[in-house]
Amino acid sequence: MAKKTKSARQAAWEAAAIRALLSWPKVLPFGMRRAVVAWLMAWIVAPVAGYRGRIRANLAHVMPDLPEPEIRRLMRRVPANVGRMLTELAAGEEFLDLLRDEPLTGPGVGALDEARAAGRPVIVVSGHFGNFDAMRGVLALRGHRIGAIYRPLNDAALDADFLAMLTAIAEPVFPRGRAGLARMIRFLKQGNAVAILPDQYVNRGEALTFFGQPAPTALSAAEMALKYDALLVPVYGIRRGDGGFDLVVEAPVPHGEARAMSQALNDSLEARIRDNMDQWLWIHRRWKPARQAKRAARAAKG
Incomplete structure (x- = not known):
């Protein structure tokens, strides 16, 4: 071995x-x-x-x-x-019971409910901030059919545990990959909601900014919103000192150019983090500056 x-x-x-x-x-x-x-x-x-x-x-x-x-x-x-x-x-x-009586707040609540009533697809976008599954849970409690995409973990036993936990909050949950993405798109096109966390380093992502630094970012949430006429809404489950959550639905991002829409999502998340610095996952490697420098050097050489 x-x-x-x-x-x-x-x-x-x-x-x-x-x-x-x-x-x-x-x-x-x-x-x-x-x-x-x-x-x-x-x-x-x-x-x-x-x-x-x-x-x-x-x-x-x-x-x-x-x-x-x-x-x-x-x-x-x-x-x-x-x-x-x-x-x-x-x-x-127990977690869902904690969320059950928490109100949704913010300028996008009405648009979210109107989309559900009309059968319009919805993409809710958050980040690794607060508890990002709080909003998924409360939307399911309010009658939204909401799915999510997740990256399977390398450890098989831990992955099975996490998948069980995620589906207990709301389902379906789609594993990242071609098959999972195809299932998620079918679910979205049926007039349902999906939750996406785009605040991760993407090797071939667009060089958008996040906290004033280049942060390779996937445009997929914005591109899907445009392709399937989906509402694109930033949402946040922000932890309070009393153990509860402020569940915030921001105004939908207007449809336009995918890069500008994606930058708007980065800016929204950054503003929330600056108000609650300890609630974002500063542990994960969002920028990878050394890798970006190597990539830029290779590009410069042609």
């Missing part, structure tokens, strides 16, 4: 740690469970997994003047938010 590389060992350790955090704290009441897993993520998992270094590197890239105390605060609070989110996803009906 081939010896595992350091990155493979790290990935296996992270998967095992997350599986443990999803399982054994279930003996605790929901509120206590969220607090305990948040603490473990912030003080145990994050330092070992290298999350703090990723957070610092991302902040240095886009906000080099951020004061050191704020950087340190985010190095603790961002993993804590991930811990709360994981606990909520694993809680199933």
